[in-house]
Amino acid sequence: MAKVELKSVVKRFGDVRVVHGIDLEIADNEFIVLVGPSGCGKSTILRMVAGLESISDGEIYIGDRCVNEVDPKSRNVAMVFQNYALYPHMTVHDNMGFSLDMAKRPQKEINEKVRKAASMLELEPYLDRKPEALSGGQRQRVAMGRAIVRQPDVFLFDEPLSNLDAQLRTQMRMELKKLHMKFSTTTIYVTHDQIEAMTLADRIVILKDGLIQQVGTPVEVYEKPANVFVAQFIGNPPMNILEGTVARDQGRLGVRTKRSFFPLQEDRKNLWEGQKVLFGLRPDAIKIGDSLNRIPPEWRCTAQVELTEILGGQSLLDLVVDDEISLIAEVEGRVQMQAGSSVEVGFCFDRVVLFDPETEEALSSVAQLEGTAEGTTPERDIAHKKEIEVHTN
Amino acid sequence: MREVSRDRIKAFLTLLPSIVLIGIFVYGFIGNTIWISLTDWGGVGALAEDPQISYIGFQNYVDLFTGFLEGRFRQDLVNAVYYSVLLLAGAVGLGMFIAILLDRKPMGEDFLRTIFLYPMSLSFIVSGTIWRWLLAPQGGVNILPTYAGMEPLSFQWLASKESVLLFNWQNLLGIILYIAAFILIIVGLLGLKRDPNRAMKRWILPGVIIGAIVWLFGDLLPQAMIMEEMHGLNLATLGIILATVWQYSGYTMALYLAGFNGISQDLRHAAMLDGASEWDYYRRIAIPMLKPITISAVIILSHISLKMFDLIFAMTGPDNAETGHPALNMYLTTFRANDFAKGAAIAIVLFMVAAMFIIPYLISSYRQQKGE
Structure with a gap:
């Protein structure tokens, strides 16, 4: 168990910089998810922590030790790979016990620890099988078992669920969460799947082009995205981003679109009349009917x-406001409506997020959201400048 | 159903020409050679228009293995065994070693790979001639030390009369049983970790018992010959082994390098994180994973060594008894001495030895396919 700290970490491949000075502090026992589109540098960061990639600049600490020059095997980290990287010629037992074998532990201890991990992962009947005789989910478990057996300081996961089918992925996601609760080991988890990020993480780190866009709890990044990229990357369907102008009507400051005016919940000093803004509304912040x-x-x-899509318990509505603004609403229940029909919609404008259209960065928040997780840092600017405060539960 | 049978007929018709040709020219001729080996075709009238041939059973084989006059064949056979073992150890070991070095992606890896593979492209006659010069008594390798101011070597690479690891052919049966016991024990030890009980019962115990019986009662075993006949590893064959290793280690290197490249980098990384050193990675992960490649290399190289002809011909000529080989002997017996029956018997012995290598391989690969 250990905290992990990245200080101005840079990775260059030749002349190409793929990670541009990352600062991140991960608390002991914390579950951190690095999420971002392909090529954002999330796997590279993970591999730098593991020691599989050299660090071009900056420092990485595991516990109190700077590990820049430390061999992967001496870092006491365990990694689960996307393709599991099981040793195909070894049995499940030998796969799981390999690290202990390398550490020259007595055979009795190896057997004991492997059996314990196997019973926890329900792998006991398969200990004598080779990986090729296992299903995808079982291989995944073996890969996790191999990591658990070592009792490492840090678990590293590199998109571990992306090779599984959707159903199994959901199931394994829950098991992962339970395992983390059981072992409370510092975990860094890389994924491109924002649902995994939302469900697993204590804190999410959203990356783009080798830069941290935002660090925060799942609720924080969902409700208070630091910029348009985060707003659209987190959440499915993504946040609706609309254009508007700051205006004052009957003494209240608000946002004017072509034909409508939506007053903000509170006055804000950093806005001026006539200022162009982008405003973001989550699809679930748009209500119809009884709500x-x-x-x-x-x-x-x-x-x-324009279109209704029934997902089962919820429905997605493609709407057009003011004849020109398209947005998606996610509403409860099965809603069946004719295309072209009119409907009255309401915006939870207390949840609106305003962005600067030039920089696409968020203008500071409208209101504190009710139910925001405790212990998060309210000053979003901090996350913004990639200076992260330790999250302590 | 009708579709299937029509498909089958088509498939059969397509294969028929090759089945017929292989049937005649491979299996038919093997059968013919076996038949000839069981006759007395040879001697003065061998090339007569209608030679007198009569069936004599296994007499030719008995002569080859125990006959008074066939000591040269027995030494050739021993040569072939030592030659195969040392070539396998040398070419597989060196090839694997170079592959490991190149797998670490040094500068100019592509260039080096080509250089190491290049000897493969030479004909044995060419490389044999080069190595004959290199291993000449007063040139090439032997005068290398003089460049460092030392005395030249005096080893007779291709003409040495020395022999080591000698054994008496009279005890052939005992030696074969010792080897069998040794193999049983080795197989048992390898399987000990997986299933100790089975390994003990099936392999180690029988091995120990056979070994003990031969050791205690070896004198009671029938002797292969009436007189003592010593055979061993002729040091003159070292030069030939050296040349063959040089020619084939590039080939095994290419096999292993392709295998190493096929192993996912993630496995290496997983092993590193599991605490394995580079050496551990190759010993515990990469080389065991390439077992099929090792088996292929062993099969291919053992065939080459059992059929070796032209390299020895080029390096020492066919008549140098020290570096003899059954294949050369077969040629000399058949076409110079016109002893067709005995030549055929030698050919069949070589065929059987080669089959000893290839049949277990075919069975195991067939089983694997079935198991999938």
Whole structure:
């Protein structure tokens, strides 16, 4: 068990910089998820922590030790690879016990630890099998067992679930979470799947082009994205980003679109009238029907339905407001509406996020969201500048 | 159903020409050679228009293995065994070693790979001639030390009369049993970790018992010959082994390098994180994973060594008894001495020895296919 600290970590491949000075502090026992699109440098960062890639600049600490020059085998980290990287010629037992064997532990201890891990992962019947005789999910478990047996300081996961089918992925995700709760080992988890990030993480680190975009709890990055990229990367369907102008109407500061005006919940000093803004609304912050009751009348307007998609318990509505603004709403229940029909919609404008259209960075928040997780840092700017405060639960 | 049978007929018709040709020219001729080896075709009238040939059973084989006059064949056979073993150890070992070095991606890896593979492209006659010069008594390798101011070597690479690891052919049966016991024990020891009980019962115990019986009662075993006849590793064959290793280690290197490249980098990384050193990685992960390649290399090289002809011909000529080989002997017996029956018997012995290598391989690969 150990904290992990990255200080201005840079990775260059030849002349190409892929990681541009990352600062990140990961607390002991914390579950951190690095998420971002392909090529954002998330796997590279993980591999630098593991010692599989050299560090071009900056420092990485595991515990109190700077590991820049430390061999992977001496870092006491365990990694689960995307393709599991099981040794194909060894049995499950030998795969799981290999690290202990390398550490010259007595055979009795190896057997004991492997059996213990195997019983926890329900792998006992398969100990004498070779990986080729296992299903994808079982291989995944063996890979995790191999990591657990070592009792490492840090677990590293490199997209471990991406080779599984959707159902198994959900199941393994839950098991991973349970395992983490059981072992409470510092974990760094890389994925491109924002659902995994949202469900597993204590804190999510969103990366793009080798830069941290935001660090925060899942709720934080969902409700208060630091910029348009985060807003659209986290959440499915992504946040609706609309254009508007800051205006004052009947004494209240708000956002004006072509035909409508939505007052903000509170006055904000950093906005001025006539300022162009982008405003973001989560699809679930758009209400119709009965849920409208909770929305004040000034946050309502009329929209045309373009398409409805029923997901099962929820429905997705493609809406057009003011004849030109397209947005997606996610509403409860099965809603069946004719294309072209009109519907009254209400925006939870207390959840709106304003962005600067030039920089696409968020303008500081409208309101504190109710139910924001405790212990998160309210000053989003901190995350923004890639200076991260330790998250302590 | 009709579709299937039509497909089968088509497949059969397509294969028929090759089945017929292989049937005649491979298996038919093997059968013919076996038949000839069981006759007395040879001697003065061998090349007569209608030679007198009569069936004599296994007499030719008995002569070859125990006959008074066939000591040269027995030494050739011993040569072939030592030659195969040393070539395998040398070419597989060296090839694997170079492959490991190149697998670490040194500068100019492509260039080096070509250089190491290049000897493969030479004909044995060419490389044999080069090595004959290099291993000449007063030139080449032997005068290398003089460049460092030392005395030249005096070893007779291709003409040495010395022999080591001698054994008496009279005890052939005992030696074969010792080897069998040794193999049983080795197989048992390898399987000890996986299933101690089975390994003990099936392999180690029988091995120890056979070994003990031969050791205690070896004198009671029938002797192969009436008189003592010593055979061993002729040091003159070292030059030939050296040349063959030089020619083939590039080939095994290419096999292993392709294998190493096929192993996912993640496995190496996983091993590193599991605490394995580079040496551990190759010993415990990479080389065991390439077992199929090792087996292929052993099969291919053992065939080459059992059929070796032209390299020895080029390096020492066919008549140098010290570096003799059954294949050369077969040629000399058949076409110079016109002893067709005995030549055929030598050919069949070589065929059987080669089969000893290839049949277990075919069985195991067939089983693997079935198991999948």
